[in-house]
Amino acid sequence: MTTILDDILKEKEKEVQRLKENPQEELESYYSFHSLYEAFMNSDKLSVIGEVKRASPSKGDIDAEVNPVEQAKSYVNAGAKAISVLTDTPFFKGTMDDLAQIREAVEVPILCKDFIIDRVQIKRAKAHGADVILLIASAMPKEKLLDLYNEAKANHVEVLFEVHNEDELQIALSMGVDIIGINNRNLKTFEVNPEVTEKLAKQIRTSDTLLISESGIRTTEDAERVTRTGAKGILVGETLMKSKNIKKTVDELVVPLMSDQV
Numbered sequence: 001m002t003t004i005l006d007d008i009l010k011e012k013e014k015e016v017q018r019l020k021e022n023p024q025e026e027l028e029s030y031y032s033f034h035s036l037y038e039a040f041m042n043s044d045k046l047s048v049i050g051e052v053k054r055a056s057p058s059k060g061d062i063d064a065e066v067n068p069v070e071q072a073k074s075y076v077n078a079g080a081k082a083i084s085v086l087t088d089t090p091f092f093k094g095t096m097d098d099l100a101q102i103r104e105a106v107e108v109p110i111l112c113k114d115f116i117i118d119r120v121q122i123k124r125a126k127a128h129g130a131d132v133i134l135l136i137a138s139a140m141p142k143e144k145l146l147d148l149y150n151e152a153k154a155n156h157v158e159v160l161f162e163v164h165n166e167d168e169l170q171i172a173l174s175m176g177v178d179i180i181g182i183n184n185r186n187l188k189t190f191e192v193n194p195e196v197t198e199k200l201a202k203q204i205r206t207s208d209t210l211l212i213s214e215s216g217i218r219t220t221e222d223a224e225r226v227t228r229t230g231a232k233g234i235l236v237g238e239t240l241m242k243s244k245n246i247k248k249t250v251d252e253l254v255v256p257l258m259s260d261q262v
């Protein structure tokens with residue numbers, strides 16, 4: 001059975017091919033670097049990454065007409081410590097241009113949220129102003145993950161290394177990655193379960209690894225539950241995209257970390 005992740009990756013192969021055949025895009029970066037690792041490790045509160053997400057395969061349109069720059073600015077004004085921009089077009093209706101425009105408007109670290117399968121996408125993300133890229137462990141074999149991880153680091157781009165199960169976490173630990181994202185959503189079935197973070201976090205030494213819990217986070221209770229796992233950050237999309245009062249929603253999520261975490 002093919003999953004949605006298979007479909008996305010198949011489209012991505014084509015996109016990468018096109019990018020290599022018509023290299024029209026600027027691949028030099030002129031931006032200064034903002035470290036997500038440093039910002040989140042040095043905070044005594046749970047840090048929020050606010051995600052600009054027009055649509056998703058599981059939810060359809062979330063807010064297809066959103067102004068990405070205004071949305072990102074409201075996140076930062078409300079206290080979000082980083083921005084995630086979904087740049088995939090066919091499945092999430094985002095663009096690389098969204099990323100570039102948001103870069104001009106905010107000073108916090110920006111995550112290029114895409115399905116990165118080739119080095120050329122890392123250069124492109126950086127050239128559009130990204131400080132961090134996403135690498136999804138379930139999307140490719142370990143050798144490929146390692147190659148892309150090293151390529152990102154060599155280009156001074158941080159990596160949010162996303163895992164969803166025990167085997168993927170073992171890959172992250174064996175690679176010694178410094179930012180691990182535990183996705184509560186299974187990208188093959190879309191099922192969301194906060195226990196995924198709780199179960200996997202137990203095996204991570206969070207004193208030097210930055211742990212971020214991703215997906216399905218809505219309330220203060222969810223945020224508090226996350227801090228008890230040792231996570232210092234959360235990635236929040238839909239809840240913020242649908243919020244009528246972003247300031248209040250971010251306030252509800254920025255809970256204190258536990259005293260032994262700080």
Ligand SMILES: O=P(O)(O)OC[C@@H](O)[C@@H](O)c1c[nH]c2ccccc12
Nearest residue numbers: 183214215216217235236237238239
């Ligand atoms: O909208 P949510 O449930 O708050 O989730 C945000 C983010 O975690 C989610 O968009 C995400 C996590 N990992 C991904 C990988 C690809 C695309 C999207 C994602």
